Amino acid sequence: EVQLVETGGGLIQSGGSLRVSCVGSGFNVSTNYMTWVRQAPGKGLEWVSVLYSGGSTYYADSVKGRFTISRDNSKNTLHLQMNSLRVEDTAMYYCARQDHYCTSASCWPYFQHWGQGTLVIVSS
Amino acid sequence: IQMTQSPSSLSASVGDRVTITCRASQSIGTFLNWYQQRPGKGPKLLIYAVSILQTGVPSRFSGSGSGADFTLTISSLQPEDFATYHCQQSFSTPLFTFGQGTKLEIK
Numbered sequence: 549e550v551q552l553v554e555t556g557g558g559l560i561q562s563g564g565s566l567r568v569s570c571v572g573s574g575f576n577v578s579t580n581y582m583t584w585v586r587q588a589p590g591k592g593l594e595w596v597s598v599l600y601s602g603g604s605t606y607y608a609d610s611v612k613g614r615f616t617i618s619r620d621n622s623k624n625t626l627h628l629q630m631n632s633l634r635v636e637d638t639a640m641y642y643c644a645r646q647d648h649y650c651t652s653a654s655c656w657p658y659f660q661h662w663g664q665g666t667l668v669i670v671s672s
Numbered sequence: 673i674q675m676t677q678s679p680s681s682l683s684a685s686v687g688d689r690v691t692i693t694c695r696a697s698q699s700i701g702t703f704l705n706w707y708q709q710r711p712g713k714g715p716k717l718l719i720y721a722v723s724i725l726q727t728g729v730p731s732r733f734s735g736s737g738s739g740a741d742f743t744l745t746i747s748s749l750q751p752e753d754f755a756t757y758h759c760q761q762s763f764s765t766p767l768f769t770f771g772q773g774t775k776l777e778i779k
Contacts, residue, residue: 642715663714
């Protein structure tokens with residue numbers, strides 16, 4: 549069974565740093581596309597970052613230059629290093645595995661597996 | 673790509689037929705997913721590629737549309753369906769934006 553468990557959230561002052569992690573089980577994090585999605589209190593979902601199996605990384609403009617996504621293959625774990633945190637980074641942070649439905653015509657990505665989230669609160 | 677859902681909230685009763693719409697700021701073909709999120713939980717995939725139900729999702733859920741306009745329909749609301757629903761475009765790789773969510777509440 550595929551499972552994702554996030555840890556590392558907490559209360560941090562503006563300008564500080566925090567690393568959240570996501571431990572995968574039932575599959576290999578390293579051979580999948582792994583994503584971070586966040587949700588500010590009372591708001592919608594916001595895509596944050598993705599790490600492809602080949603190692604390419606991408607970020608939302610709102611976190612580019614401040615956040616770094618990485619993985620530890622030996623621990624089957626995905627990380628999100630968050631630096632220069634701002635009050636507006638306050639959110640529940642979810643990791644998700646990107647899967648694809650493919651036919652001869654195309655491949656359609658979607659997020660089937662999600663963690664339960666870890667809450668990051670940035671205070672001023 | 674901006675995704676706009678309507679309405680933002682909706683009150684309905686058990687047994688009602690409910691439709692939620694999602695509009696993309698440009699054509700996204702059929703690259704549209706729907707998720708359900710219950711309070712305090714992570715999102716759950718309901719539908720991908722506009723209309724394909726994820727395994728285990730009840731058949732009262734259905735999706736339709738193409739291009740820039742999409743709908744999620746629940747044919748007969750059940751108590752467990754009261755939740756927040758999110759649409760997501762998966763056309764613009766890698767940045768798969770979500771709608772702002774539609775909260776479905778009990779009337």
